[in-house]
Amino acid sequence: MKYDKLEFSSADDLLFGKSGEPVKCGLDLEIGNGRVVPEINYMPKVDDWSNFDEVLESYRGITESVLRRAVNLGIYSVVLETEFVESLNMNLEHTREILEMQKSRMEEYHDEYGLKSALRSTVADLRKMDESIYQSERWNKMMEAFEVSVEGGADIVSIESRGGQEVFSHSMMRGDLEGMIFSQLLAEVDMRRLWEEIVNITRKGKSLPGGDTACAFANSFMKLADGLVDRKVSHVVAAVIRAATAPRSLIAFEEGATGPDKDCGYEGIYMKAITGKPISMEGKTSACAHSSLIGNIPATACDLWSNESVENLKLFGGNTPEVFLEMLSYDCRTMNESLDLSKEKEYRDILTASNKFLDPQALVLAPEPAVRISKAVVNAESFYRSVVAAAREAVKIIKENGENLSLPQKERGYLEKTEEELEALPEKKSKFLDENISKYDDRVKEFEPENYGL
C-alpha cells in the first residue's frame, strides 16, 4: 500500500510508547501499546570467529547475562537483537543454532520469572553490489537466512539493506547531493524487491517483518559528520540526507512490514508519523557504537529503546550487554512512569528542547519537524518527488531555525548551496535518471545499472 496521509498528523500525538498499531510477538510481549521496552543489541567478542563453538559460547553468555540482569532489575519486558555478521549467515546452521539457543533460554526465563521477551534476527546484507544482486549465490543465502530465522524462533526479522549504497558512498564523500538523491532511486528498486520477498517469507511462520533502516546512508553520513569541533562533512547536509532517506525506509512498510522498525534508523520517527507502526530508536545509550549529537531526541517517539550495538567486553559492573541493558531500562522506567502519571508530553517536550538546537541533525528529528517532513513525503506524487520534497522541507526547517542553531559560517554556506541544488533538480524522474545513470556508471566502479533494471 502507498501511504498518502499521516497516522500522527500532530506532533502532540507522536509519543514514546504509543503507536497506532501495536504488535504482539514473542513470549507475551506487546510493543507500542503504552509502554517503552528496552532492546539490547550485542556483538560477541571472540579471538577466533572461525571457531563456531567459541562464537556460540559467547552468544550463550550474553543471552544468559542479559536475561538474568533483566529479572534482577525487575524489568519484565525486553527485546534481544541478534545482528548477524556475514560469516554467521553464510553458514545457515550457525544462524539457526544461535537463534534456537537464545530462544530456549528466553523461554526458560519466561516460564520461571514471567519475563516477557522477543528475539529479533537482523540478517546481514550479504550481497556484493558489483555482481548480480538477485541472481546470485549470496542473494539465495540471504533469503535462506531469513527462512532460517523464521524457523529458528526469531520473533522479528530485520535487515539494513544496502541497495544504492555504492553510489551513495561515492557521492557522500564528495558532497555530491545529486548522487545521493540518485542513490535513493536505486534503493527504491531494491527495497521493493527485497521486502516483497521478506514479507512473503515471514508469512510462512510467526515472525514479524520489522523494518529496514537507512544505516548505510544517513548513519554513515552521521558518523562521518562527527562532532561540533571535529566536523568532517557538513552537518546541514547530513540532516537533509536523513530526511531524504525516509521514502526509502518507508517502502518496507508499503510492502507489508509491521514494525517494530529496526533501530539504527533515526528516520524511524518519520516511519511512525506516517504508518503508526511501532519503532525502535537509539540515542545517547548507543554511544557505545558511535557518538552523536542526537542523544535525547530519538527517545521522544520510541516504542523500543536501543543501544544500537555493543561488543561483549567485561566491565567491573558486568558484561557490556547487561550493563547497557541496565542503562536503557532506567530510561524506559522514566518514560513509562511519565505515561503512568500522564506527564508524557511534558517529559517529551523537555527531551526535545534539551537537544533540538544542538545540531541540525537533531532538529530535523524533533517531533514537529518530523511531522512536517513526513507530510512532505506522503503528499508527494512519486517516490522521486517525495525524496526531493523531504530534503527541501528539511532545508526549510533548518533555515527557519538558523539563529537558534548558531551554525558556523561554512555550514551556512552549505545550507544555501543545498537549497540551490535541490531547487535545480528536474521535476521529472525520467529526466533526472537520464542525466545520471551513465554519469555514475562511469564514476562508481561498483555500480551496475542493470541490477536496478536501468
Next chain:
Amino acid sequence: MKYDKLEFSSADDLLFGKSGEPVKCGLDLEIGNGRVVPEINYMPKVDDWSNFDEVLESYRGITESVLRRAVNLGIYSVVLETEFVESLNMNLEHTREILEMQKSRMEEYHDEYGLKSALRSTVADLRKMDESIYQSERWNKMMEAFEVSVEGGADIVSIESRGGQEVFSHSMMRGDLEGMIFSQLLAEVDMRRLWEEIVNITRKGKSLPGGDTACAFANSFMKLADGLVDRKVSHVVAAVIRAATAPRSLIAFEEGATGPDKDCGYEGIYMKAITGKPISMEGKTSACAHSSLIGNIPATACDLWSNESVENLKLFGGNTPEVFLEMLSYDCRTMNESLDLSKEKEYRDILTASNKFLDPQALVLAPEPAVRISKAVVNAESFYRSVVAAAREAVKIIKENGENLSLPQKERGYLEKTEEELEALPEKKSKFLDENISKYDDRVKEFEPENYGL
C-alpha cells in the same frame, strides 16, 4: 560546626542543580548554581601497572579523549575525577605527574574552546587497619598525597576513607546489625581526625575539600545485596545501613568540607538536605561499575552526575570514558533543560516515582524519605544517637510503604528483626561501647581498639 537543622527542610526544594552553597573551582566552573555538570571517573587499562610510562600514557589518552568528546558534544562544563589506585599514591611523583598532565590539557581546552572544567583527585586510603593508623609510614604518605594533589592542580580533593570498615565487613557478612552500628562509632573517630587534616592541607592551596563517602560501608552492602532475584543479603538491611552512614559522612562537612561531595556515596542526598552543599551522585550510568536498583533516584538531587568509575576499554564508539561522558551529558541536558523550562519538579517527580518502589534501597533515597532521615540525623543529640535515629527512621519509612514495595516474605522478616534490634540498643553510647569493644576485639582480627582511642 555541628549541623542542627536542615538547609532543605522541604523535599520540594531538594533538587538537582540547585545547592544552597554553590562553589567555584577549577577553570571557571561553578557547581550547584542551577546547572548539573557531568563528572567522569575512569581507570586506566594497562598491561603492567609497574610501568609508569604506560600508566601515564593511558591517563593522557583518557584525558584527551574525554576533553575532545566534551567540546564535540557542545558540553561546556565537565569534572574529571582521578581516583588513584594505591600504587600511584605510594609514589608521590606519579601522583603529581598525572595531575599536572591532566590539568595542563584542561587548560588548553579552556583556552582554545572555552571548556570549563575542574579536576578532582581522590586519594586512596593507604592504611592498614591492623597497624597504627596515624603513626605510620602509610598515614604520612596519604597526607602527602593530599598535599601533592593540592600542589599538582587538583581543584577538588576527596577520599573514600575506611576507618571502621574492618568491623563493618565482619558484621555485614553475618547480618550483625549491632556490629555495623558499632563500626560507625569507629568511623566517627577516624573521620574527625582525617578531615581536620585534609581541610588544613587544602587551606595551603586552591583545592576544595570535597567530601568522603561511605563506599566501604553502604556501597559494599549494596553490591553484596545484588538484584531482585540474586539477592545475597537483605535489601531492607542494606537500605537501613545506607541511612545509618549519613552521620559518618556528615563529619567531613562538620570539619569544613565544602563539597562537591564525592560520588559513590548515595548518602550524598542526606548531605545536601542537611548542609546545602553541592553533591555528586551516580545512578544508572554507573552500571559500568556495579548494577543497582537505584538508577534514577540519585539524579533527583545531584549537582554533579557521575559514572562512578569505568575502566578504559575500546568500544566501537570510542574509549569507555568518553562514551560514558556522552551518556552522562545527555542526562545533564535533560535536567538542565527542565530547569530552564521551570519544569524541574515535574521531571524530578517522574524520576522519583519511576524508581522508589523498586527496592527499599531506592525508597530511603527518594526526596521525602531523604528529608525525614536527614531530620532524624540533625535532631539527635549525639553522633551515636543520630546513627540509631537514622536507621530507625529508615525502618519506619520502609514499613509505611510495605505494600508498594512488595517485599518477599524473608525481607519482611528482616524488617521486623531489624526494628526489634534497633529498639533494643541502649540509649547511652557508653553502655553500647562497653558491650561491644572487647566483643569485636575478640572477633575481628584486624580491629585494634587503640587506633580509635578505645
Next chain:
Amino acid sequence: MSNFGELKEAIMNGDEDLAEEVVDGLLKDGEDPEKIISDGVVPSMRAVGKKFDSGEYFIPDMLVSADASQAALEKIEPLLSGESLEKSKRAVFATVQGDQHDIGKNLAVMIFKGAGYRVKDLGTDVSPEEVVEAVKEFDADVVGLSALLTTTMEVQRDVIEALEADGVRGEVLVAVGGAPVTQEYAEDIGADVYGASPFEALNKLENIL
C-alpha cells in the same frame, strides 16, 4: 539423646552453642569423631550451600551456619587421630598484594572451613613470597587468591610464577576469584580453578581433589 538430625538443625540455624552441645553429647555417647564430621557436619554444610544457591539463604544465614559448623569442628578436632587429621584438606587464602578488599576472601575462608577444610587466612595485601611461604609451612592442598581490582589481578599470575620458581607449584591447586577475574583469565595465568563464587570454586575443587 543427641543425634545427627539435631546437629544438622543447629548448624543450619547457625546456633553455635547448640552445635557445640550436640557434639559434646554425641562424643559422650561414643560416636566416632570422624563420623560426626563426615556424616554430620559436612552434609549439613552441603545443605546450607544448596539453600544459599536456591536463594533461600542469604549470605549471613550461611555465615552463621559456617560459624556453628566451625565451632563443632573445633570440639572434634583435638580428638581426631593424626591420620585423619592428615586426611583433611588444607587451604590457604589471601587477597593479593596491593588489594585491601576482604569480603570475597572472607567468604571463601568461611565456606571452606565449614566444608571441613583446615584453612589458613593470610589476610589482605599479601605478597607472592608470603603466599609461597605459607603454602610450604602449612603444607596446603589448595591456595585461593582473591583480587578485586584490575590493577591487582595480575598479582595472581605473580603468585603462580613464584610457586613455580620455588618448585611447589605441582603440590598445590590454585583457585582464583574476584570481580575482574574470568575463566579465560584464570586459564591464561595457569590457575587450576576459577570460581565465580566460593561455592563454585569449592565444587570444582572437590571434583579434582
Next chain:
Amino acid sequence: MSNFGELKEAIMNGDEDLAEEVVDGLLKDGEDPEKIISDGVVPSMRAVGKKFDSGEYFIPDMLVSADASQAALEKIEPLLSGESLEKSKRAVFATVQGDQHDIGKNLAVMIFKGAGYRVKDLGTDVSPEEVVEAVKEFDADVVGLSALLTTTMEVQRDVIEALEADGVRGEVLVAVGGAPVTQEYAEDIGADVYGASPFEALNKLENIL
C-alpha cells in the same frame, strides 16, 4: 600564462577542468613534468591536508581537491620518464575479507593518489591471497588494510602472515586502520604503521619511506 599558483588554486578549489587546463599550459610552456608534480601538485595537496586537519576543509572539499590533483597527475604521467615513474611510490589498498565497509579505504585511496602515490584499489572483502598477489604484481611499497569490524580486523594479521609466508613481507610497509584498530593492535600483529586517519598513516609513512 599558466603558473604554479594557478595550479594550486585549481587543486585547492577542486576544479578538475581548470587543473587539467593549467597543466596543459605548463607543459606547453615547456615546464618539466617532474617539477609540476614535485613543486605543483604535491605541495598543493599538502596544503589541502593542512586545511583539512585544521577543520577548514571538510572531507568533500578534500576529495574534490584529490580528484583535481588526480586529473592533473593523469595528464602528466604519460610524459614521465621510465626512471621517474619508477621513483613514484606505489600503494595497494584493500578492505579485508568479510568486510564490506569502503569509506575509510576509499578515503585513503584518494588521499594517497592526491599525494602522488600510484595506487591500486582492490576494493572490499579482499582475501589475503589477493593482497599478496597484488603486492607482487604491482611491486607495491605500501599496502594499506582497512577493517571496520572486530570480526574482520584479525584478517589484517592473516594478510601480514601471508606476506611473510610468500617471502615479500620485507619489501612492503603495511599500514592498518579502521575503527576497532589501535596502535597497540597494529604493533601486536606486526604492522609497520597505524593510522587513526589516512593522513596520519600518510605522514608516518613519509617519515619511513
